Amino acid sequence: MSPESLAKLYLFGSVGFLVVTIQLGVPPHIATLLLIATGVSGLAYLAYQPSFRKSKLTPEQKAILVDFDFYKTLTQIERLEFERRVSYLTENKEFMGRQDLVITDRMRVLVAATIAQIGFGFEFITFEDFDKIIIFPKAYYSKHTGHYHKGEVTSSGVIVLSWADFLEGFNISDDGYNVGLHEIAHALRLEDAIPGDEYHFLKEADLDAWNRIAEREYDNIRAGKPSFIRSYAGTNRQEFFAVCIEQFFEQPQGFYDALPELYKAMARLMKQDPLKRKRKYF
Numbered sequence: 001m002s003p004e005s006l007a008k009l010y011l012f013g014s015v016g017f018l019v020v021t022i023q024l025g026v027p028p029h030i031a032t033l034l035l036i037a038t039g040v041s042g043l044a045y046l047a048y049q050p051s052f053r054k055s056k057l058t059p060e061q062k063a064i065l066v067d068f069d070f071y072k073t074l075t076q077i078e079r080l081e082f083e084r085r086v087s088y089l090t091e092n093k094e095f096m097g098r099q100d101l102v103i104t105d106r107m108r109v110l111v112a113a114t115i116a117q118i119g120f121g122f123e124f125i126t127f128e129d130f131d132k133i134i135i136f137p138k139a140y141y142s143k144h145t146g147h148y149h150k151g152e153v154t155s156s157g158v159i160v161l162s163w164a165d166f167l168e169g170f171n172i173s174d175d176g177y178n179v180g181l182h183e184i185a186h187a188l189r190l191e192d193a194i195p196g197d198e199y200h201f202l203k204e205a206d207l208d209a210w211n212r213i214a215e216r217e218y219d220n221i222r223a224g225k226p227s228f229i230r231s232y233a234g235t236n237r238q239e240f241f242a243v244c245i246e247q248f249f250e251q252p253q254g255f256y257d258a259l260p261e262l263y264k265a266m267a268r269l270m271k272q273d274p275l276k277r278k279r280k281y282f
Contacts, residue, residue, distance in 0.1 A: 055083040056091065057109075064109040069173045070117040070249070073277040085116040085124055092126070098136045101163065107135060110170060111161065114180040118188055118245065121271030122201055129194045130157050130187050138164040151183040159187055169246075176230065176247040176254075185245035186238060206269040213265045214240060228258035249274050 089112035169178030
């Protein structure tokens with residue numbers, strides 16, 4: 001819930017609180033003191049929560065966000081919340097370059113913004129189990145698989161990205177290919193499944209509905225039938241979800257036109273609808 005929503009909730013709740021306490025015979029001055037104490041406690045709670053603390057992004061870091069497509073669709077109030085989340089992620093994740101790659105502010109901000117974008121429909125998800133983000137200059141060779149990779153996510157809490165491929169997804173924002181969104185989608189599902197403070201933030205009923213509807217399209221792709229969802233999604237169910245996330249954010253209109261039930265199931269699951277944002281702001 002945003003700070004603005006909480007403020008409205010507190011305002012209406014405070015009026016109701018005063019009315020009820022006075023009706024119960026509590027002296028008005030005592031009711032007022034209790035209300036003030038409750039408000040102070042609430043403010044202390046908000047100050048403690050990372051999603052509501054003041055953004056520490058520098059002017060230069062904020063300037064980087066101006067070119068981030070998702071950020072452009074946000075209202076002014078939403079942008080403040082988005083900046084807070086990006087600020088927290090840039091400060092609390094360990095970014096490491098490989099093959100002599102020097103990590104820059106632009107890398108930190110754009111990767112953090114991608115994480116914030118995917119989770120923006122929820123109360124702030126910090127991806128607490130993924131504390132390391134490794135960035136290679138380009139596609140890298142994995143001794144484990146014997147193949148070159150554009151990115152991967154490990155269960156040990158590491159997100160790995162090829163910067164060249166990440167940038168391609170960032171620069172071309174409507175082709176349905178986005179390495180950053182794809183890998184963070186994998187991290188999202190793992191974060192939801194790992195016991196801890198952020199365990200099971202995906203609503204079970206929404207996830208069940210998504211799985212039920214997605215299974216039909218997954219089977220179609222596996223059978224070689226034409227689909228709006230690109231064929232790589234048929235690799236396994238994890239890849240199906242990650243590919244859908246890419247196309248959900250980058251091609252919402254085409255996704256909705258081709259597979260409206262699947263699109264609506266993903267919008268409910270992720271608690272956001274990119275198509276409505278595009279219709280509203282563009």
